[in-house]
Amino acid sequence: MLIDSMAMAPGERVEAIREVIWSSVVRVEITHQSDPRLIRTAGVISRVGPLTVCSVRANATAVRRTPALTRDDMEPSVFVGLQVTGSSVVVQDGREAVLRPGDLALYDTTRPYTLLNRNGIHQHYFRIPRSELSLPSKLLDLATAVPFSRRDPLTDLTAACLRRIARQQARPAVSPAHDFQAAGRPCIELLRALIAARLGDHRTVCQAADETMHLQVMDYVRAHLGDHDLTPAxxxxxxxxxxxxLYKILSRHGVHLGEWVRSxxxxRCRxxxxxPRAEHRSIAAVAYRWGFPNAAHFSRAFKRAFGITPSDWRALHAGSGGSPRALNP
Structure with a gap:
């Protein structure tokens, strides 16, 4: 579902935005800090497995889940807010979390909360049923309105996973929905590990760490795909x-390391x-950059994988801003 206030009549924007959020995300009171004619809100709402994902840019607002609204029939859930740019404040349970780019914070739908965005909203929001997190209620309640800093490696890894989901759901044509629904579960497992680690629940940390090790491995490998000395050892x-x-951990999740790295x-090469910004680089240079030192081997592997040679693939996109065009006969 897309949100675009510019497609709405100025007098209808406040109510239209409220209706979309109430019906698709959560029932909250939204106070816009500007004239209705100047309201600017754009976003995407979607489902990825058990996650409801809402990516939004908007003017300054205050968002409140009031005591009355917490008594609705919504499934008890936790929200994770991922700050993209700017800053915001999450208030719940007598605590305040100030978020800056890359930071995370949680808040619970069963109790009142306030979100303050004095300079505008630019966040990804993820709604997760409490039952999906499988964490003790007392532990989860201690995690609300607590800032999880991007400087923490586990926070950074969790944020990277959530960020990929948010970006992908805004581009559904790139990866079909049925191929992407399973992506929500690994992010939830990372979040479980993050909460448990922050609050010192060592038993849950060990369990969650084991369940998320493959994600840590794959995230590390993604960051080092261009390293020619990248080896399983x-x-x-x-x-x-x-x-x-390592092989046992990855095999449990259907990952064959060598094949996955190659794909x-x-x-990345494709x-x-x-x-078009890379058209000055030779095909051999692109291949070398991403771990293929032998250009002939790369060309064969590329054609096996995609059914087209690297040179023909580049020709399809030449001068078209990245959009395919027909090859000359």
Whole structure:
């Protein structure tokens, strides 16, 4: 579902935005800090497995879930707010969390809360049923309105996972919905680990860490795809596990490391060869950049994967701003 206040009549914007949020996200009172004619709100709302994802940019607002609204029939849920730019404040349970870009905060729909966005909203919001988090209520209640700083490695990893989901749901044509629905579960497991680690629940931390190790491994590999010395042994050593443990962890989630690395590298090459900003780079240079030192081997692997040669793929996108165009016969 798309939200675009510019497509609404000025006099209808306040009520229309309220109706969309109430029906699709959560029942809250929204106070706009500007004349209705100047209200600017744009966003996307979607579902990714158990997650409801809402990405929004808007003028300054105050959002309140009042005591009366907490008694609605909505399934008890937790929201995770991921700050994109600017800053905001989350108030709940007598605590205040000030968020800056990359920071996270939680708030619970079963109790009143306030979100203050004095300079405008630019956030990704994720609604998760409390039952999906499988955390003790007392533990979860202590995590509301507590800032999770981007400087913490586990927060950064969790935010990166959530950010990818938010960006992907805004581009449904890139990855079909049925291929993407499973992505919500790993993010929830990371969030469980993050909450437990922050609040010192060591048993839950160990359990969640085991369940999310494959995500940490894959995130590390994504960041090092261009390294020519990237090896399974090196990945295992970085994560303090044996090579056998590494393969066992990944196999539980259907990941064959060598094949996955190759497919990721090929995808990076395919994206760069279609990017007009990279047209000055030779195909061999692009291949080398993403871990293929042998241009001939890369060309064969690319054609096997995508059914087209790298040069023909680049020609399809040449001078078209990244959009395909027909090859000359």
């Amino acid at each position: 090196g990945v295992a050593a970085y994560h303090h596990v044996s090579l056998r443990q 990721q590298r090929l995808e 994206a760069e060869l279609a990017d």
